[in-house]
Amino acid sequence: MASRMFIRSKSIAFNTLRTYSSSTKLVDVSINDKTGIATVTMQRPPVNSLNLELLTELNGALQDLGSKKIKGAILTSSLKTIFSAGLDILEMYKPKPERASAFWTSLQDTWLTLYSTPYPTVAAINGHSPAGGCLLSLACEYRIMVNNYTIGLNETKLGIVAPFWFVASMKNVISHRESELALTSGRLYKTDEALKVGLIDETAENKDDALAKAEKFFARFDAVNPIARLLTKQELRGETIKELEDRKQEDLDRFVGFLMLPAVQKGLDVYLQALKKKQ
Numbered sequence: 548m549a550s551r552m553f554i555r556s557k558s559i560a561f562n563t564l565r566t567y568s569s570s571t572k573l574v575d576v577s578i579n580d581k582t583g584i585a586t587v588t589m590q591r592p593p594v595n596s597l598n599l600e601l602l603t604e605l606n607g608a609l610q611d612l613g614s615k616k617i618k619g620a621i622l623t624s625s626l627k628t629i630f631s632a633g634l635d636i637l638e639m640y641k642p643k644p645e646r647a648s649a650f651w652t653s654l655q656d657t658w659l660t661l662y663s664t665p666y667p668t669v670a671a672i673n674g675h676s677p678a679g680g681c682l683l684s685l686a687c688e689y690r691i692m693v694n695n696y697t698i699g700l701n702e703t704k705l706g707i708v709a710p711f712w713f714v715a716s717m718k719n720v721i722s723h724r725e726s727e728l729a730l731t732s733g734r735l736y737k738t739d740e741a742l743k744v745g746l747i748d749e750t751a752e753n754k755d756d757a758l759a760k761a762e763k764f765f766a767r768f769d770a771v772n773p774i775a776r777l778l779t780k781q782e783l784r785g786e787t788i789k790e791l792e793d794r795k796q797e798d799l800d801r802f803v804g805f806l807m808l809p810a811v812q813k814g815l816d817v818y819l820q821a822l823k824k825k826q
């Protein structure tokens with residue numbers, strides 16, 4: 548874990564900036580050459596559900612930014628009302644074991660990259676953000692959420708169990724007590740409720756407001772030594788990162804084994820049918 552952060556720390560001196568824009572099918576990255584702020588936009592309609600391809604592209608984009616001289620990165624969505632619907636349920640429903648393994652590994656890797664970036668990160672949550680969407684935003688350093696949407700780790704509502712690093716991500720942001728109440732009941736918080744418990748840091752009127760507030764968050768570090776900032780982040784997050792690194796294979800085996808249980812598949816089936824019937 549230490550090497551993960553130290554190698555990337557070479558890129559944090561903020562000197563000259565270049566205009567940069569890169570767009571794959573599922574993730575757009577642009578760097579504003581005046582502010583030095585990168586915006587990473589997930590763009591997988593209709594709901595930005597996180598499948599293997601989106602996660603692979605997202606992880607690649609976040610890693611690439613580690614070698615650029617940026618002031619910070621904002622993670623957001625191109626969709627009007629959804630940040631991310633979380634993991635693509637179709638990746639878990641009746642899966643082929645090899646695909647399920649590749650999928651889960653890409654989620655672990657994306658989380659590890661995002662949780663340990665050398666650059667500051669903000670989630671501009673411009674829509675609903677259940678489960679895996681909440682996980683991505685929890686991996687950022689700061690969360691700004693547009694009013695009237697929902698966020699939370701609602702896994703139990705699908706008959707599935709949030710793994711230890713999902714739980715740790717939550718407990719590192721809100722209290723143990725609030726995490727227990729929220730996770731066991733699969734609670735989704737409205738924006739104002741999320742602010743009250745500290746799950747998000749600020750609310751915003753709309754996406755532009757969220758992006759402007761993100762810029763202000765990054766400005767907090769203008770007078771902070773970047774190496775001191777990074778080492779402090781490493782100190783605070785290192786234990787959680789190390790635990791997943793040490794238990795990566797065990798966590799993968801549990802995931803694949805869990806998915807093969809008939810009761811889990813039945814639960815996902817019921818949940819998927821309910822989603823479709825909603826219309």
Ligand SMILES: CCCCC/C=C\CCC/C=C/CC(=O)SCCNC(=O)CCNC(=O)[C@H](O)C(C)(C)COP(=O)(O)OP(=O)(O)OC[C@H]1O[C@@H](n2cnc3c(N)ncnc32)[C@H](O)[C@@H]1OP(=O)(O)O
Binds near residue numbers: 632677678707708823
């Ligand atoms: C003991 C140790 C155990 C270890 C266990 C290991 C692992 C298990 C843990 C795995 C962790 C999983 C975390 C997750 O992220 S699970 C996913 C949870 N996500 C959700 O519950 C969100 C479900 N979606 C919604 O609530 C809504 O879609 C919405 C995001 C609020 C958006 O609503 P709306 O705008 O009204 O859109 P629709 O509902 O009509 O959806 C459009 C379309 O998209 C499909 N869809 C929605 N979400 C997903 C999804 N997550 N995956 C795949 N597909 C999704 C929806 O079915 C519609 O499809 P159709 O147009 O074909 O009907």
